[in-house]
Amino acid sequence: MNDSRSEVPETRLLSVDHQLRLLEKLHQAITERAQREGEVCANYDEQIAMLQREYQDELELMAEQYQQQRAALENEYELVRQQAETQYEADYAATQAEYDRVLATIQSQYEEDVAAAQRKHDESLWLLDSYFDESADDSPKHQYEVFKFQATKAKEHFHTDWEALEQEVEQIRELLRRRRQWRAFRTPRPSQTPTDPGEAQQRFDEAVAAARDSLQKLRRQKLPRLFVGWLPFLLFVGGAGAAGAAAAFLLEPEWLQLPVAKPSPEWFGLCGGAALVVMLVFQLILLAVARSRSGRLYMTLLRHLADAHSSVRFWQAEAKRELSRLKIESQQWDAEVQRRLKEGREKIERRLQEELTRLAEAKESALREANRRFPALLKEITERRDRTIREADETYPRRIARLEQQYESDRQQLQLRHQARLSNHESGFGRDWNELATRWRNALNDALATAEAMNDVSRRFFPDWATLAQHWPVPTELPPGIRIGEFEVDLAQIDKGLPSDERLRPVRSRFTFPAVLPFPENASLVLKAAGAGKDVAVSTLQAAMLRFLTSVPPGRIRFTIIDPVGLGENFSAFMHLADYDELLISNRIWTESSHIEKKLADLTEHMENIFQTYLRNKFKTIQEYNRQAGEVAEPFHVLVIANFPVNFNEAAARRLVSIASSGPRCGIFTLVSVDANQPMPHRFELAELERHATTLVWQQERFVWNRPEFRSLPLRLDPPPEPEPFVAIVRKVGEESKDARRVEVPFDVIAPAKTRMWTSSSRRGLDVPLGRAGATKLQHMRLGRGTSQHVLVAGKTGSGKSSFLHALITNTALHYSPDEVEFYLIDFKKGVEFKTYATHRLPHARVIAIESDREFGLSVLHRVDAILKARGDLFRRHGVQDLPSYREAHPEARLPRILLIIDEFHEFFVEDDKIAADASLLLDRLVRQGRAFGIHVLLGSQTLGGAYSLARSTLGQVAVRIALQCSETDAHLILSEENAAARLLTRPGEAIYNDANGLVEGNHPFQIAWLPEERREYYLAEIQQLTAQRGLQPEPPIVFEGNLPADPAINAELGQLLQAPCWESPPRDPALWLGDPVEIKGPTTVTLRRQSGGNLLIVGQRDAEAAGIMAPAVVSLAAQIPPAAGAEPAPPQFTILDGGSPATSEQDTWRRLADALPHSVRVADPRQSAACVADLAKELTRRNEQSDQEEPPLFLLVFNL
DSSP states (O other), X not given: OOOGGGXXXXXXXXXXXXXXHHHHHHHHHHHHHHHHHHHHSSOHHHHHHHHHHHHHHHHHHHHXXXXXXXXXXXXXXXXXXXXXXXXXXXXXXXXXXXXXXXXXXXXXXXXXXXXXXXXXXXXXXXXXXXHXXXXXXXXXXXXXXXXXXXXXXHHHHHHHHHHHHHHHHHHHHHHXXXXXXXXXXXXXXXXXXXXXXXXXXXXXXXXXXXXXXXXHHHHTOSGGGGGSTTHHHHHHHHHHHHXXXXXXXXXXXXXXXXXXXXXXXXXXXXXXXXXXXXXXXXXXXXXXXXXHHHHHHHHHHHHHHHHHHHHHHHHHHHHHHHHHXXXXXXXXXXXXXXXXXXXXXXXXXXXXXXXXXXXXXXXXXXXHHHHHHHHHHHHHHHHHHHHHHHHHHHHHHHHHHHHHHHHHHHHXXXXXHHHHHHHHHHXXXXXXXXXXXXXXXXXXXXXXXXXXXXXXXXXXXXXXXXXXXXXXXXXOSOOSEEEXXXXXXXXXXXXXXXXXXXXXXXXXXXXXXXXXXXXXXXXXXXXXEOTTHHHHHHHHHHXXXXXXXXXXXXXXXXXXXXXXXXXXXXXXXXXXXXXXXXXXXXXXXXXXXXXXXXXXXXXXXXXXXXXXXXXXXXXXXXXXXXXXXXXXXXXXXXXXXXXXXXXXXXXXXXXXXXXXXXXXXXXXXXXXXEETTSOOOTTOXXXXXXXTSEEEEEETTEEEEOSHXXXXXXXXXXXXXXXXXXXXXXXXXXXXXXXXXOOOEEGGGTSOOGGGTTOOXXXXXXXXXXXXXXXXEEEXXXXXXXXXXXXXXXXXXXXXXXXXXXXXXXXHHHHSOTTTEEEEEEEOSSSOOOHHHXXXXXXXXXXXXXXXXXXXXXXXXXXXXXXXXXXXHHHHHHTOSSHHHHHHHOTTSOOOEEEEEEETGGGGGSSOSHHHHXXXXXXXXXXXXXXXXXXXXXXXXXXXXXXXXXOHHHHTTOOEEEEOSOOHHHHHHHSXXXXXXXXXXXXXXXXXXXOSTTOGGGEEEEEEEEOOHHHHHHHXXXXXXXXXXXXXXXXXXXXXXXXXOOOGGGOHHHHHHHHSSSOOSXXXXXXXXXXXXXXXXXXXEEEOOSSTTOOOOOOOSXXXXXXXXXXXXXXXXXXXXXOOOSSOOSSOSEEEXXXXXXXXXXXXXXXXXXXXXXXXXXXXXXXXXXXXXXXHHHHHHHHHHTTTSOOOOOEEEEEOO
């Protein structure tokens, strides 16, 4: 027996294709057995009779076929002869008809061409007459008539205007006579003579217009009106009377030296006579003025009249000459036209005769061609008929003879075959029966064994719920499918499934095999139901979800659940997953329309990221990608929807189709129950959803698999477990999944090999691997090229920001030597612990600030800013623009790139003070100008929201953005307003590298390499060893630990004094070392000068810290001042007044200090303080009295005043 299971891997036994092959083989075996059973089990005698009947039938058939073939040949023979005659008659008639048609066509074409030639002749005559039409605008005769008409109109115009003007002139002459202005005037000459009629007509019109203007001016004259009729006499008398009366009354005789009295007749007579004379002279003057003006205007009028008359005479003469010339030209043209018309008509007639002759010749030629061709065709048709009949007479009789011979041969062969069949049937009957039974049993056993193997695999991958509730075997590999139930196969229910012969009946006629969704190919499911089927559909969804949850390795499956009708109640048991990891259940169950569309949008955005970042054209599915991705494998996602399409709008439905069609390639599957009674969204076809999923339809109170091969099989769906085991299973999976989201890419993946350490050059920039980007690539941080100069890193607590900074610093230090890169590390509390780099004396580190104060951070910025300015001066001196150019010109020079890393940089701006303002200014300058000088700034923060942050204009200059897990608001702030991709990051260490100022097209998702503390210590030790091997003596870094008190042991200046073999000459003004500074400079000191006020006051409420300042201060003084020589002076060199409580640690400090110093030290409690102060006062008095010499210094310390 051939066991087909050996050809199929165990994990493929549950594939739908393999199940289809099982059913196909079973149906084939049933069909073959039924067919063979009928053949083998038939009665042997009936078979013999059947063979005999077959022989007789074949013999009769052979005879019948012979007769039919002979009759067919004879009929064909007759038909060929008839067809030849028929074809001959048809071809002959058609050719003759074509002959007649051609002759008729030639005649009709000739007649049409003749008519066309006659029409063309008529049109040519018409065109000729039209061309020489004397009424045309350009004909001389027409021009003569037009000019004659225009001359007549102009003459009428001249006559009319001249007569009107003469009337007006006559009226003016009469007016001048009435006004006593007329006199004889000399007729003036014309001003100038016109040169052509047009000018003459224009001058006439202008002269007439000017004359009328002069006439109008003469009419409007006012002064001449005073001399009309009796008006001048009345004016003379009235004026003289008025003047005489005025003179008589207003003048005095004495004024004129006249010997007359006033009033007297003589006086009145003199006055009247004088008035008459004066008035007469006045009127004569007015008359002269009036005549002068009128005369000038009238002369102007006469000149205009002379110009008009001259223009008329000139025009008349010119018009007469032009009219005569045009008349002569008209007569000459008319004679020429008559001559040319005659010639044109003769030419047209000749052309007509020539065309008619040509047409007649063409007709005769066409007739000759037709008479030549068609009789030949008729002869050929006749010959073809005769040839066909002759060939048939030769062929068909021979074929009939051969047919008779073949018939006799076939009849003899049939008889021989019949005898052989009878013999074979005798021997084959027993053999066929045994073969039928064996093949049927083997096929049935194979089907049962395959089904049982499927059930075994199903039980191993999908234990029953009770087993899972007690003990869940944590899966380590993906299942070969997702079980949702089982199919039952009953041979009795299959057509001809059971044999009719009892000897072939099987012992077992029923078996089952699991119903599975193909996984991970496309484990999507659609359940179409109505009524009671909706509850069954929800139960099936619950069971399918639980199968997904328990069959896929922990943490490799996530759900998005939409339950608008049940409001989450249908899937509430799965909410226990949120207690372990909210991402397993997408935080909650979604019910509202807006939330549904938002979650579907998130899934489609996740699919876009999968296609464009991970799959591309390299991987067909996410499973192929995951095989190579290893620790950064993408989890599967299941979208569960109950009672679709409730609360689904058109946009959400379109997204659902997109997810269903493309989601399986991205590892996203859909489990959907559809309420068949609900109307579908606008422009949504449910068939589009069914096309990409396994579909179950509710029919006759049960679900039926919609695939034709499974539709007839009863399907028993697995129900979900009872609530208690249900919750127990979910909690077990949640417990195993809570840490599964953590992904650790080994740091060794990105670290250089030992032989490659310190081999990279930073001349052109920095290139440091950060982690895994997909299955095969590493994500690099590249700085120093283009706009990629500075970095902004942000992510919420626990997102992996600290891991990122450690991996970046360590990997940069492994790739680049201290001559290539230097670090300035600032940690603003609650940030990354940089102390390990100080502990291991990282040679690249120049400044390490641990839980730094704002003041020290600002000092670091000042230090880096000073480096920037110094490099600017250096570049200017050497005539270069940037660091690559300088290092190209001076390859031997040491000029490393500087990486300034500030974690929690917003701490600079928590207060609105000078420190914040200076920090903002310095950071802005470093970000804008640092590129050319090899200075790169990396800013880290948990959030960019709130008021305490750097100016947006400065952050806008930071082109490289690295976003870790964060809220949607922070995602927009870290990347850009249109880029919220960071909100979809789900696990610690998952990040987006964006080197396009946060724009969407610059997104590069990756997983940060995990650098555990022990590996970090290992690599830092490797760096120390490499430093020693290279013989490097790097300058020790400046380390500031804001959370620890200052350590006097690291005070270099104090150490030198303490290690000196003897005291040098004591300084006149000793210095007190108080502690470490909060900026980059030497230790904080106070100089004690020999002057008024040269004292120190320490104010505070913490005794321990005060003692911590004062005790090192005493040591520093003792290191500078040698012990007193000879006998102990009356007042000791150091007097310490201890006001602290008895038995405190501070009191013990002063005693131990006094015992350790070689100087004279006096420690006094409060009761002894008065005596000590009195002794010092006496010493002071003594020194004041003996001021001629300088005494050694004495120091008084008062603790806890």
